Amino acid sequence: MAATIAVADGSTVDKVYHPYVEPLEWELEWRAIVANKTPQSGERRKEVHKLGLGRAVSEFVFLEMYVVGEPSSGDNLALQAYEVELLWQLSEQGEYAVDYGLLFELEKEHHKDLWEYTTTVLLEKEWGRFSGAANLSVTYEWGDDIHNEFETAVALQSRYRYSERFEPALELYVGQDTRALGPVIMGFERLGVMKALRWEIGTVFGLDSNTADYTLRGVLEYEF
Secondary structure, eight states: OOOOOOSSTTOOOSOOOOSOOOTTOEEEEEEEEEEESOTTTOOSEEEEEEEEEEEESSSSEEEEEEEEEEEOGGGOEEEEEEEEEEEEEOSOTTSSSSEEEEEEEEEEETTSOOEEEEEEEEEEEEETTEEEEEEEEEEEEESTTSOOEEEEEEEEEEEEOSBTTBEEEEEEEEETTEEEEEEEEEEEEEEETTEEEEEEEEEEEEOSTTSOSEEEEEEEEEEO
16 A cells, blocks of 8 residues: 555555665655545545655665644644654566565554554566556554554556656555545656656545545655
């Protein structure tokens, strides 16, 4: 799954991860998820922002820390949670029929005894200009402010690499309370030696009554 921002209870719409690490890379990331009319909470609009700083700590391991915020009264962002994640690339790109890796995430709610740990298997396969990615996740939630439970989720992405600056994709998210499908556009702009800007923007639409009517998602990453 992509690391799941809690847009609505049980929602798994987020970024789809890829099983690759760029050695020596630093990354500054902003991510936003906006869900319209979430059935679980009854809210007409749910908005979450995520700001992260990460670096490659070895040739195959990337570590990143995030703060998660939501609009409070007056529309000002308020701190909601902290998160740390570790991405472990387990195969060289093209070494096997499918590239693979693991993603480990730990999240703690701010001012609440609510924890969440997720392990995700990352898979990717290329066919010429096309590529397919799968995130298969198991999450355990625990704490005094939540009912302890396991959840599973799947995020799939099919992408066409038209050019570095324009890559259209289709994404599918399936979770305990999520069934969503929609288009995404992403791109990559080189800014110099070891510097680049990556972006993603998309809209996924709910496929059942438990999922938000539609969810907007965006990612902006500065790599250096």
